[in-house]
Amino acid sequence: MTNPWAEWDHVLKVDPDKELYGDETFEDVVATGTDAIEIGGTLGMTEAKMQRVIDACADHDVALYQEPSNPAVVVDSPALDGYLIPTVFNAADPFWIVGAHAEWVRIEDGLDWDRTTTEAYIVLNPDASVAEYTDADCDLSVDDVTAYARIAERMFGQEIVYLEYSGTLGDPEIVAAAADALDETTLFYGGGVHGYETAREMGTHADVVVVGDLLHEEGCDAVRETVEGARDANAE
Numbered sequence: 001m002t003n004p005w006a007e008w009d010h011v012l013k014v015d016p017d018k019e020l021y022g023d024e025t026f027e028d029v030v031a032t033g034t035d036a037i038e039i040g041g042t043l044g045m046t047e048a049k050m051q052r053v054i055d056a057c058a059d060h061d062v063a064l065y066q067e068p069s070n071p072a073v074v075v076d077s078p079a080l081d082g083y084l085i086p087t088v089f090n091a092a093d094p095f096w097i098v099g100a101h102a103e104w105v106r107i108e109d110g111l112d113w114d115r116t117t118t119e120a121y122i123v124l125n126p127d128a129s130v131a132e133y134t135d136a137d138c139d140l141s142v143d144d145v146t147a148y149a150r151i152a153e154r155m156f157g158q159e160i161v162y163l164e165y166s167g168t169l170g171d172p173e174i175v176a177a178a179a180d181a182l183d184e185t186t187l188f189y190g191g192g193v194h195g196y197e198t199a200r201e202m203g204t205h206a207d208v209v210v211v212g213d214l215l216h217e218e219g220c221d222a223v224r225e226t227v228e229g230a231r232d233a234n235a236e
């Protein structure tokens with residue numbers, strides 16, 4: 001069986017610490033045409049905020065994943081299709097590579113391994129909260145990034161490599177090089193996608209385009225355009 005993300009073009013990342021745009025509702029969010037909703041953010045996460053978004057999206061047939069930023073906010077819910085657990089390959093502190101994970105497994109009995117997958121993050125925007133939080137070394141060359149991508153797939157067996165430019169549009173050359181370095185692993189790209197063109201450009205290289213802030217800042221119509229851009233890129 002192939003992994004579901006192997007079929008995705010677009011992921012919508014909902015930040016439980018941020019409001020929806022205007023008077024939009026989660027009914028509107030699940031109707032954007034995205035392939036999957038990922039619930040997560042770096043700052044201000046709590047179990048209750050996560051639960052609220054899960055409940056609001058639960059009765060819809062869009063794939064629903066939690067992306068916890070620490071073990072304390074993981075929600076055990078049958079409404080979730082699974083858990084996408086970040087591991088930050090370029091974090092300076094090993095806590096964000098394997099430490100948090102070991103802590104989680106130690107405190108959690110009955111972890112649902114079948115619904116749990118790691119995402120090998122390479123964090124590339126030094127100004128993003130996630131870069132500060134994990135003390136990531138973002139000063140990476142194209143060769144550094146492709147090396148991380150290659151070891152993620154070949155040495156660490158990662159099913160997902162995630163190029164994370166959260167808050168800013170990334171360098172298409174780096175995204176293209178990371179895509180070239182991967183064989184089976186699915187490449188996620190996230191950061192600064194704000195319309196049809198940027199989604200299409202990043203989607204030309206990455207397998208999956210992740211859109212976050214746009215949902216909260218410009219709303220569902222803008223997100224729908226990015227879905228179209230990502231679809232058109234992958235249809236090429």
Ligand SMILES: CC(C)=CCC/C(C)=C/CC/C(C)=C/CC/C(C)=C/COP(=O)(O)OP(=O)(O)O
Nearest residue numbers: 041042043069070071086100101128129130166
């Ligand atoms: C082991 C478990 C259950 C959790 C640990 C998971 C790890 C290693 C988290 C570190 C990386 C991280 C914080 C990922 C969260 C997802 C993410 C990158 C969200 C984007 O965050 P930003 O856009 O930078 O933050 P804000 O939107 O909150 O400002």
Ligand SMILES: O=P(O)(O)OC[C@@H](O)CO
Nearest residue numbers: 166167190191192212213
């Ligand atoms: O919020 P933006 O900049 O769209 O980034 C999306 C996602 O990669 C954040 O984790």
Ligand SMILES: [Mg+2]
Nearest residue numbers: 041166212213
């Ligand atoms: Mg964000």
